[in-house]
Amino acid sequence: MKNILFLIPIALILTVRLFNYLQELKVSKESDEKMNQNRKNEIKKLLENRKVRTNNQIFDxxxxxxxxxxxxxxxxxxxxxxxxxxxxxxxxxxxxxxxxxxxxxxxxxxxxxxxxxxxxxxxxxxxxxxxxxxxxxxxxxxxxxxxxxxxxxxxxxxxxxxxxxxxxxxxxxxxxxxxxxxxxxxxxxxxxxxxxxxxxxxxxxxxxxxxxxxxxxxxxx
Structure with missing residues (x-):
């Protein structure tokens, strides 16, 4: 019984750590997805605003x-x-x-x-x-x-x-x-x-x- 009682706090600590780890993964994934979406939006904007070349000079x-x-x-x-x-x-x-x-x-x-x-x-x-x-x-x-x-x-x-x-x-x-x-x-x-x-x-x-x-x-x- 004492051994079981001794293991309860350890199990609780591991559970909390696992929960925190999963939360960090979730936040990290959401952050990565947001950064990826921002990157795509920025590239889209750059492509939409790309100019046609007017300088047709050839470098020496x-x-x-x-x-x-x-x-x-x-x-x-x-x-x-x-x-x-x-x-x-x-x-x-x-x-x-x-x-x-x-x-x-x-x-x-x-x-x-x-x-x-x-x-x-x-x-x-x-x-x-x-x-x-x-x-x-x-x-x-x-x-x-x-x-x-x-x-x-x-x-x-x-x-x-x-x-x-x-x-x-x-x-x-x-x-x-x-x-x-x-x-x-x-x-x-x-x-x-x-x-x-x-x-x-x-x-x-x-x-x-x-x-x-x-x-x-x-x-x-």
């Missing part, structure tokens, strides 16, 4: 490649480090300059989106999603001007690609982040003409990819 290409070279040297050719340093660099840029760099990158996509680079991204990422092709182009841009422009159009150079330290973030993503941090607005969206992707007239058939890029196929397929 020579200056851009100087920035890339500077960051590439510091990053020691690591794309992951490159992206972090690219953000550090752009945080000090005027919002209009950020838009102009974004315009320059989109200009690169239009000009150097080739069947070769699309075929390579299909092998490397096992997907035909065009965003993976843009990611691969960003990876090449981070190397230098010559590597980017030559590789996009050269089957042999593409076949020798070795992808290392890749993160699924593009320079456009970083530009958008920096623009938001500076203005608390989404970066203005390009007009329809500049936003549409111009695809190559011809593509490789999937069954041709192993023969066109044999080394890349053996490495990533």
């Amino acid at each position: 290409e020579d200056e851009f490649w100087e920035i890339v070279t500077e960051i590439r040297i510091k990053s020691k050719n690591s794309y992951k480090v490159f992206i972090d340093l690219f953000k550090d660099k752009l945080l000090n840029f005027d919002p209009n300059k950020l838009i102009e760099i974004d315009n320059l990158l989109m200009n690169f996509y239009q000009k150097y989106l080739t069947k070769e680079i699309i075929g390579a991204s299909q092998i490397i990422f096992k997907s035909s999603d065009i965003n993976y092709t843009f990611l691969l182009m960003n990876y090449l841009i981070s190397k230098n001007q010559v590597v980017f422009k030559n590789t996009c159009i050269n089957e042999e150079l593409i076949d020798k690609l070795k992808i290392e330290n890749l993160v699924f973030t593009t320079m456009n993503d970083i530009i958008g982040d920096c623009y938001y941090l500076s203005t608390r607005e989404l970066i203005p969206k390009p007009d329809i003409e500049n936003r549409s992707t111009k695809y190559p007239e011809k593509f490789y058939e999937e069954e041709d990819l192993p023969n066109v890029f044999p080394n890349l196929w053996m490495e990533y397929a």
